[in-house]
Amino acid sequence: MTWLAPAIQDLLIEALWQTLAMVGASAAIAAILGLPIALLLHVTSPEGLTPKPWLNRPVGLLVNAARSTPFIILMVAIVPFTRLVAGTSIGTGAAIVPLALAATAFLARLFENALREVDKGVIEAARAMGATRLQIVWKVLVPEALPGLVAATTVSLVSLVGFSAMAGAVGGGGLGDLGIRFGYQRFMPEVMATVVVILILLVQGLQSLGDWLTRRLSHR
Template sequence: MTPTMQDLFLEAFWETLIMVGASTAISVALGLPIALLLFVTAPRGLSPNGWVNRPIGLLVNALRSTPFIILMVAIIPFTRLVVGTSIGTTAAIVPLALAATAFLARLFENALREVDPGVVEAARAMGATRLQIVAKVLVPEALPGLIAATTVAVVSLMSFSAMAGAIGGGGLGDLGIRFGYQRFMPEVMATVVVLLIILVQGLQSLGDYLVRKLSHR
């Protein structure tokens, strides 16, 4: 492990953290409102509306069912429009955030469905508005499930970020492909795998800890 290779690993590690962190923040910011909209407009939701629920549900399902590597290539023009380039760490954030948003929207929706309906009915009986029910009942009650869903998404994003390296997305995946595979350096590939495993284990443990602290059970 030469000093040059150490610098490359540090740079790739930092790029991976940037990709995963930025795409997670964007996907949570977009996925939660979508999940709330799907939950509220569902047939048994607070405000049933099939004209809103069905198209959004179809779009989310379409994004979820598209393999990430295909999605990443298919939206290159959109990525270039948003960030001005289709190569590098910044460009990889766009497809990562898009894929994670659809994934998280469904996971968040399932977490909201696990909220005790009796709590919602009690809030309704006390005269709470739909907005108050969503902000002060649904989201706080579903918080452990939302954090658990975010943890699952972050772990998935770690593997997606490594896949992004296949088309020049940067990060540990890119380093493993360029040096471990193309230059026949198995020790580099092994180090990349170990680092990714450590990252995933650390993130999963942090997520589990937060869920235990916030769980009402």
């Protein structure tokens, strides 16, 4: 990055850490919240362990509503909730709130699809051996779906990198904010190009790591 001024280099490093913080924190929250939601949707589905349409449908509708809302609109729509949680509606900490909400809905559906891919014969075998529903969920369903869950998390992380750049455009900080303020508004194409290259490398690194973990788990 010698083609950039020292002050810009410092801002770039700070923006990278802000992006990593936004992506990491929102992904962790999404995984913690998304897996229980996915399990609930899967278990209460018509083909699930405990079919409960009265519960499955409303939860599914909420998840779909959050997924179908464009992220930029979601950020604006939940500003009061963001202020309540983060104490402010701008900055890296505030951006984590809508990022986590969008990622939770997205990841919940991906997790649900991964759970559906588990061989029904394995579940039936566990039932035949007298396993309880809770044991089937945590000792059979989740472990068998683990490669798919990791692959889903990888997809979510890659999407969050793009969302975080979008959040930066409206005051969320990070690489997106730096690219807009300096690369676009101050006509510094070298800054914009550097931001784009870093984002591409970040996405490629996350995808490669996720693919490697998925392959390792698939051959366990």
